[in-house]
Amino acid sequence: MDLSIKELKRHAGKTFPFAGEAELLPREGQEAALVLRARVGFRGEAVYRAEKVHLALKLRAEVERACSRCLDRFTETIEKEERITLREEREVGLADEDFAYPDEAEQISLIPYLRSLVFGSLGPKPLCRPDCAGLCPSCGANLNREEHRPLCPELTFREEKVDPRLAQLSKWL
Numbered sequence: 001m002d003l004s005i006k007e008l009k010r011h012a013g014k015t016f017p018f019a020g021e022a023e024l025l026p027r028e029g030q031e032a033a034l035v036l037r038a039r040v041g042f043r044g045e046a047v048y049r050a051e052k053v054h055l056a057l058k059l060r061a062e063v064e065r066a067c068s069r070c071l072d073r074f075t076e077t078i079e080k081e082e083r084i085t086l087r088e089e090r091e092v093g094l095a096d097e098d099f100a101y102p103d104e105a106e107q108i109s110l111i112p113y114l115r116s117l118v119f120g121s122l123g124p125k126p127l128c129r130p131d132c133a134g135l136c137p138s139c140g141a142n143l144n145r146e147e148h149r150p151l152c153p154e155l156t157f158r159e160e161k162v163d164p165r166l167a168q169l170s171k172w173l
Contacts, residue, residue: 001042002107008048019043024061024115035122036064036073040114053086053101053108061118065126069134070142078121084113 001020008016024038044057061078086108089100099116101108133143139152148155 001110003046003053003110004107005048005053005101006106008046008053012048015045015047017043017045018110020110022111022114024111024118026119035119036066038063038118040118042110042114051087055082055084055086055113057082057084057113057117059114059117063118063122065122067128067132067134068125069127069132070144071135072128072142072144074126074128076122076126078118080117080121082117086113 001018001022003016003018019042021039021041024035024040026035026037038061040059040061042057042059044055047054058081059079063076063078064073065076066073084099086099086101088103088105099113128144135142136148136152136154138154139149141147141149141152
């Protein structure tokens with residue numbers, strides 16, 4: 001989805017509505033480890049005022065991720081409402097919340113801004129559910145769906161670990 005800077009400047013002060021859908025594929029690096037794919041629906045309004053483009057943006061993203069404990073795929077929903085100020089790159093002293101677009105650009109793509117909002121909202125350790133038990137480091141069993149596999153060292157280690165003098169206390173815990 002592209003916005004025409006030329007049209008916004010020509011009709012300064014007038015509000016232009018926009019809407020669309022996009023699929024954001026992760027770039028190599030950290031995003032690729034966190035996100036398998038994201039589908040984003042968005043709508044909003046753009047206005048050019050005081051040498052800046054102001055966007056009021058609502059988005060809903062369905063982000064497919066892999067759990068950091070059990071590696072199962074799950075979908076996380078993100079809903080955001082944001083106000084974004086876009087300035088030309090040559091302007092000095094950009095505020096932290098401002099985004100920049102290339103000088104003399106006639107159109108700008110909303111995809112980089114959507115990507116920043118969606119991927120910036122994600123936590124670094126995705127979990128399919130808060131109580132995810134994960135994978136056993138010894139036998140590889142997904143402990144959400146199955147027990148430890150036979151002869152798993154974790155089973156024997158747990159049994160040996162309990163001090164017989166404290167066995168009665170384990171019933172209370």
